[in-house]
Amino acid sequence: MSAEMGPLSFAVSRNERPRTEAERAEVLADPGFGKVFSDHMVLATWSKDRGWHDAQVRPYGPLSLMPSAAVLHYAQEVFEGLKAYRHADGSIWSFRPEANAQRLQRSCRRLALPELSVEDFVASLRELVAIDHQWVPPADSGEMSLYLRPFMFASEAFLGVRPADVVTYCVIASPAGAYFGAGLKPVTLWVSQDYARAGEGGTGAAKCGGNYASSLAGQLEGIGHGCDQAVFLDSATHTYVEELGGMNLFFVTDDHKLVTPELTGTILEGVTRSSILELAKELGLEPEERRIEIDEWKDAARSKGLREVFACGTAAVITPVGELRWDGGSADHRGDGPAIGEVTMTIRERLLDIQYGRAEDTHGWLTRLA
């Protein structure tokens, strides 16, 4: 319906009480992740009879929702996550936002939500970044950015079970420091043997809140065993490595292969993941997507046949994995090598250099927002 009506136009109502420059500076000095939000947000409404309408930029603040809103009961919700990066000349860019827009459309189809056009999605980011550009940290701030969180949910006040006839789209923004705070530290992962985050025919390939809800018990179990995050296996056989609760996994083998679990329908197709697969060849690595048995990982880790393992996603970029723990054992695959592998560091720097405009964008991955 939105296609027939042309691109959305956004009505702007400015925040009368934006944070002062001093307040903003204090936040930007140590933003953490996802704690503080910029002065505005984007909202748009979809209804079955009108399609997308009433797009607006307005002050960041509470949403008004009936207790019967369908999302609160049946979790009909999807989201995205991407960043706005400031370059040295002051301009503001994002990394492959069209890929996020297309993924949101795929997620919407799976969750029976209405699709938003790629054009309207990118426009919504531009609107928010234009008005809140001062919330994008300066270029020389290290790894800081403005994290953008577009999301869509069933806002119709109705308890019947069917796709909602009224849906809300929203974008909020939060300044982000380096995801893991002080320095890049290898994480310890827990193999979740009993809990799965997704199953065949389910919503694992969609970016939806429900997948995160189902990953939390496994995450807690891992934390209980002194780990940082949980690794989930395929739900049918509990044999194959899938991904973390919110990050994809990569393995660097001794024969210079860069291996990642193939997309089986239960794994989320990360934009970072697909970018790394494209970068591999330039870095002299052979990319490979295949099934990986958890025993292969355990054995390789124990025999030190696995050079490096890392997790990847927009929020934390690339996170080295130091140790794997499971019920009855553990393996530290750092061996005598450096705490953080060379390939992991190279790929990480390469991605960040492109995102922050320090390296030429030979893939055409950057889109200017402001």
Ligand SMILES: *Cc1c(COP(=O)(O)O)cnc(C)c1O
């Ligand atoms: C968002 C997400 C990722 C990472 O995707 P990016 O596009 O690289 O940020 C990986 N796994 C899950 C489950 C996710 O939700």
